[in-house]
Amino acid sequence: MMTGDQGANPHLWQKAASLSARFHVNQARKDGRTPYVAHPFRVALVVSNVFQVHDPIVLSAALLHDVIEDTPADYDDVFHACGVDVADLVAALTKDMRLPDAEREPAYDRQLAASDWRVKLIKLADVYDNICDSSPGRQRQRCIDKANRALNLALDDGDERLLEPADRLRDLIHQFAEAPAHSTAGD
Numbered sequence: 001m002m003t004g005d006q007g008a009n010p011h012l013w014q015k016a017a018s019l020s021a022r023f024h025v026n027q028a029r030k031d032g033r034t035p036y037v038a039h040p041f042r043v044a045l046v047v048s049n050v051f052q053v054h055d056p057i058v059l060s061a062a063l064l065h066d067v068i069e070d071t072p073a074d075y076d077d078v079f080h081a082c083g084v085d086v087a088d089l090v091a092a093l094t095k096d097m098r099l100p101d102a103e104r105e106p107a108y109d110r111q112l113a114a115s116d117w118r119v120k121l122i123k124l125a126d127v128y129d130n131i132c133d134s135s136p137g138r139q140r141q142r143c144i145d146k147a148n149r150a151l152n153l154a155l156d157d158g159d160e161r162l163l164e165p166a167d168r169l170r171d172l173i174h175q176f177a178e179a180p181a182h183s184t185a186g187d
Contacts, residue, residue, distance in 0.1 A: 009056060012082060016060035017041070019081050023071040029133065039129060040066055046125035051165040053121060061089035062122045068094040092119040093126075109149060117159040123150045124165045131176055144173055 020040050027036035044062040047053050060082050067073040068090055079087035092115040095108045112123055127147035134140040151169055154162040 012056040012086070013044070013059040013063060016063040016082050016086065017044075019073075019078075020063045020067060023067045023073045023077075027070070030139075036066075036070075039133070040064065042129045042133075043122065043125045046128050047122065050128065050168055051121060051125060053161075053165075055118075057083075057085045057089070058118050058121065060086045061093070061118065062125060064090045065093045065122055065126060069097065089116065089119055089122065092116065093122060109153065112150075112153050113156065117157055117161055120150070120154045120157055120159075120162055121165055124154055124162070124169050126150075128169050128172055131172055134176075140176060144177060147173055 021037050024035070024037040024040070028034060029036055029039060040063050043065060044059050047058060047062045053059075064073075064078055064082070064086065067078065068075060075087050075091050078090050092111060095104055096111075097104070099107055112119060127143065127150045130143045131140065131147055134143040147169060151166055151173075154166050
């Protein structure tokens with residue numbers, strides 16, 4: 001059992017990648033074809049390659065950000081595999097699905113607003129990937145709306161470490177908002 005700070009373990013993200021793949025194993029993205037695990041892997045790549053954050057705890061939490069919300073995994077599964085730091089970040093990124101729909105998003109926004117800067121960073125990477133993976137039209141507009149909410153939460157934080165990632169996301173929003181309706185993320 002791993003407890004405490006796993007930041008000294010540069011291989012932590014590899015363990016998290018395996019755990020994410022196992023928990024998301026028979027899930028697909030909304031297109032019905034893409035394995036769901038592609039999303040958390042891309043979120044971790046955005047954190048590392050676009051936002052230039054290479055901390056193993058942050059990368060591990062990015063890889064696992066949806067496992068408590070969308071799979072049979074729970075906090076203890078993440079804690080035992082990756083430690084308290086990763087588990088706490090993943091828990092902060094998890095919506096309370098017991099709440100009615102009308103209450104869930106406002107509660108989630110309050111939860112994110114009260115969270116560590118790293119949670120907000122991963123959320124920025126999450127919405128970044130969702131925009132890139134969205135189809136033109138209503139789906140993309142919903143992704144952009146969620147991205148703008150995440151941007152506001154990050155900028156309200158006042159943490160300078162979120163400024164560059166927020167700028168990157170803002171640039172992506174402008175790029176996709178100005179893209180012709182027939183273009184896709186893969187063009």
